[in-house]
Amino acid sequence: MAHRSRPEVPGPREPLSRDRIVGAALVIIDEEGMDALSMRRIAARLGVQAMSLYNHVRSKDDILDGVTEFITTDMHMPQRMTGSWEDGIRSIAYGFRQASLRHPRACELVLMRQLSTPTALAPVDTMIAMMLDHGFDEETAVHALRLFISFQVGTLLRQFHSTSGPVGDDKDGAERESVRSAYFAASGFPAVAKVAPILAVNDHEAEFAFGVELLITALRELAPVGQD
Structure with a gap:
């Protein structure tokens, strides 16, 4: 295709x-x-x-x-990744996300449907091969893959079903932020009220980037000594 x-x-x-x-x-x-x-x-x-x-x-x-x-093919994933495993995870993560965002209504199908065809399994093979090539053991590679998929599913579904998008410079965005911030501030929950201005903002790209880097940081603890 x-x-x-x-x-x-x-x-x-x-x-x-x-x-x-x-x-x-x-x-x-x-x-x-x-x-x-x-x-x-x-x-x-x-x-x-x-x-x-x-x-x-x-x-x-x-x-x-x-x-x-x-x-899945629209991700344009190579069979083998070059460079560090950290950059490989970033490339796969953003490639999957961008392909999904091009077809948001079909994305849930890809995320939730069993990958039962060779084409659909290709990016799975790419990520596992990348981790094995960099010395991760097989069990860790599979655990990381499943964690990666769960993270993709969670962030994308949350974005697609979010009732409010990221706040921009537009008037409606500023008003939306103000209303949400006021709601959280008056919630009666001290911790929620303390972070109300931050909690009021839905910046899905920033949240995704934070999650990807957190995943990479956690995997560094499991990376073989002497591997990139």
């Missing part, structure tokens, strides 16, 4: 293929969400009968696997 941030869905005269079907599914998810996706909805988008889709895909689950593969 071609590397592009959003698949194109050619006109109905173009030959039907798995790539076209997956592309149509991703467009529907991006525009309307997962609940809108169905075989009939995909077929209507492509201008074909629903039964004709089964000549190219096995089922809706097969299509969802294809969407997962597309977003």
Whole structure:
């Protein structure tokens, strides 16, 4: 499948293929969400009968696997990372995040769906291989991978379901910050009130960067002596 941030869905005269079907599914998810996706909805988008889709895909689950593969491929992860393992983790972390943010409504599918295809497993292999190449033992590499995935799931889902975005220079942002800060300050909880101005701000990029660096700092305690 071609590397592009959003698949194109050619006109109905173009030959039907798995790539076209997956592309149509991703467009529907991006525009309307997962609940809108169905075989009939995909077929209507492509201008074909629903039964004709089964000549190219096995089922809706097969299509969802294809969407997962597309977003995973959009990370552009190499098979082997160069440089330090710290920079490798940063590269994988931000690559995964950026690919997910390009398709926020489909991101939950990638994060929560079992990685059961070779394409979807590629970034997993990249991270494990990177850690093994730098001398981490196999158990630590797997633990780090799972912690990394949990962190990605948590930060992305929190951002997608957040009721308030990061506060900017706009008037609405300043008002939102003021309202939230006042609410926390008057909550009756001393610790919450003390940090109210900070707690009122949702800077998802800053929180993500903090988490990545904290993960790297923790892994340094487990890094083999003499390894980069």
